[in-house]
């Protein structure tokens with residue numbers, strides 16, 4: 323449910339008195355469909371109110387009806403994990419999941435940058451996702467078509483977090499964001515900007531912590547995303563081997579590292595910089611305390627020029 327931002331809309335609703343919570347005091351016809359308005363100044367669309375959270379009926383049929391699994395998921399916009407009883411150890415058969423289909427054929431790498439930390443056991447903790455180097459303010463995009471389930475500050479580590487549920491049966495997490503560009507129940511397309519990258523939550527440097535989950539259980543994003551060559555596998559075979567043992571027991575934790583070298587330091591007195599994978603001109607400018615305009619001028623470059631790994635550029639006159 324969204325907070326009612328506009329007082330004028332509230333007045334238009336013809337407020338007549340207090341109702342029981344959950345009982346709309348008025349309805350509005352909008353281009354997006356019927357809108358219910360509540361006495362506590364919140365509102366929601368009819369389609370959202372009746373939404374059961376199932377975007378991929380095919381997968382839902384399999385996991386909900388398999389008596390050894392009985393996986394469940396719910397549509398909750400205020401928590402990360404919607405069901406804590408989905409035990410991957412109970413998975414028997416392999417599920418063939420199509421990450422894209424004819425209706426939802428788009429996909430995108432959430433941010434093209436250097437992978438600085440991978441999925442798995444790391445420094446005594448489980449890392450439920452993958453870390454991608456970025457500079458605060460960089461645009462993060464949705465991996466697949468879907469519906470935003472969660473978009474708010476997560477107090478326990480993720481920082482500003484977006485969770486999108488997709489039509490392919492997966493959910494993706496985008497953590498430590500500086501700014502969120504979407505709201506719960508909003509439909510998004512693959513490649514659509516959803517947040518600006520940052521360093522919020524338990525994070526020691528700006529980066530994107532990206533997770534892929536199947537019914538609340540994290541799987542290695544590199545099972546389907548190739549971050550280096552920027553493509554996504556159209557097929558994912560879901561079986562218990564792609565999850566971490568005991569994965570659901572840790573499903574709520576974020577991570578507490580900035581992703582190793584995502585915030586590599588530079589010699590501020592240096593006059594040149596050797597381009598590394600994941601570098602952007604904007605990022606280099608920030609690290610040396612200069613601007614992209616100055617860098618372009620110093621190096622006789624145009625904004626459209628592409629940085630090459632290993633290329634040496636001047637950072638000071």
Ligand SMILES: [Zn+2]
Pocket residue numbers: 439449451452453530531532577
């Ligand atoms: Zn991480």
